[in-house]
Amino acid sequence: xxxxxxxxxxxxxxxxxxxxxxxxxxxxxxxxxxxxxFLYYIPYAVLSVMTFPAIFxxxxxxxxxxxxxxxxxxxxxxxxxxxQVAACSCLLALAAELVVRFL
Amino acid sequence: xxxxxxxxxxLHNGLPICFGYLSVAFAFGIFxxxxxxxxxxxxxxxxxxxxSAGQLAAVPIIASGGTLAELAVSQxxxxxxxxxMSVSLSQKLGRSVRLADRFLIAxxxxxxxFAVASSQxxxxxxxxLYGLILTPFLGWTAGTILGAVxxxxxxxxxxxxxxxxxxxxxxAIILPKAKAxxxxxxxxxxxxxxxxxxxxxxxxxxxxxGFTIIICAVxxxxxxxxxxxxxxxxxxxx
Numbered sequence: 311x312x313x314x315x316x317x318x319x320x321x322x323x324x325x326x327x328x329x330x331x332x333x334x335x336x337x338x339x340x341x342x343x344x345x346x347x348f349l350y351y352i353p354y355a356v357l358s359v360m361t362f363p364a365i366f367x368x369x370x371x372x373x374x375x376x377x378x379x380x381x382x383x384x385x386x387x388x389x390x391x392x393x394q395v396a397a398c399s400c401l402l403a404l405a406a407e408l409v410v411r412f413l
Numbered sequence: 414x415x416x417x418x419x420x421x422x423x424l425h426n427g428l429p430i431c432f433g434y435l436s437v438a439f440a441f442g443i444f445x446x447x448x449x450x451x452x453x454x455x456x457x458x459x460x461x462x463x464x465s466a467g468q469l470a471a472v473p474i475i476a477s478g479g480t481l482a483e484l485a486v487s488q489x490x491x492x493x494x495x496x497x498m499s500v501s502l503s504q505k506l507g508r509s510v511r512l513a514d515r516f517l518i519a520x521x522x523x524x525x526x527f528a529v530a531s532s533q534x535x536x537x538x539x540x541x542l543y544g545l546i547l548t549p550f551l552g553w554t555a556g557t558i559l560g561a562v563x564x565x566x567x568x569x570x571x572x573x574x575x576x577x578x579x580x581x582x583x584x585a586i587i588l589p590k591a592k593a594x595x596x597x598x599x600x601x602x603x604x605x606x607x608x609x610x611x612x613x614x615x616x617x618x619x620x621x622x623g624f625t626i627i628i629c630a631v632x633x634x635x636x637x638x639x640x641x642x643x644x645x646x647x648x649x650x651x
Contacts, residue, residue, distance in 0.1 A: 363613075390585070
């Protein structure tokens with residue numbers, strides 16, 4: 311794999327430019343109300359798209375994934391921290407995985 | 414608008430991301446070595462890219478000796494969402510953030526770092542941001558090398574359960590906001606409906622997922638920006 315470093319440079323370069331250019335070029339406060347509103351909604355829209363339906367395939371078995379998902383929804387609803395939600399989600403997925411495998 | 418600029422608060426907020434990354438990067442390390450990469454190559458990829466989906470897509474291309482153009486296009490498509498996030502983050506930065514800081518912060522502007530920074534009340538300062546990105550970067554690189562070197566030591570069932578950690582975190586960011594602000598909830602529902610359509614419907618599901626994320630998120634956010642524009646004070650709490 312002699313050209314590994316060439317591959318590395320290309321992928322790191324593209325990834326960095328995509329992140330860096332907007333952050334460096336957009337330095338003024340945006341005043342336009344539509345653009346401001348759009349940017350307000352974007353984080354939640356992007357995260358929602360990335361989470362659903364992908365979460366149901368995250369563990370390789372939809373039953374354990376669904377258990378983890380329901381746990382995450384319930385704990386988030388009651389305002390638990392990111393770490394608590396993520397940890398409980400994993401534990402529930404693990405528990406469901408054990409149940410599915412050994413029952 | 415209040416600027417959050419405490420390094421320790423940043424560290425504290427970054428820790429959950431760090432733990433989530435340990436597990437995801439662990440899986441990446443296993444995957445890279447299984448595809449024939451050396452552990453130090455997997456580590457270098459993680460240390461210079463800091464992005465899960467892009468790296469996962471790159472490994473088979475590198476392993477099979479694909480073209481550089483193929484690699485570049487795959488990274489551009491999968492990672493284009495970061496451009497959207499960087500524009501959004503640019504409006505969230507406080508006065509303490511200098512131009513040099515922007516070059517460095519951009520390097521670790523991952524989905525999770527962006528999400529946590531966006532969910533703060535007020536603007537975010539340079540010290541907060543450096544605290545926020547420090548442990549996720551360490552978790553990402555440490556997880557990769559651990560997975561690459563010792564991946565087979567952990568039972569499969571644990572690795573699989575860890576796969577859901579990042580999504581749990583995303584839900585923990587989305588849901589409290591959707592609960593408190595109805596237009597955000599509607600935006601989330603539109604985004605999820607579109608995402609499912611692009612995942613399951615014929616023709617639509619042939620579009621690369623990097624494009625899908627952008628199309629769905631832009632549509633959902635644009636519809637709500639027209640239907641329910643936010644007031645200036647609401648926007649500052651985004």
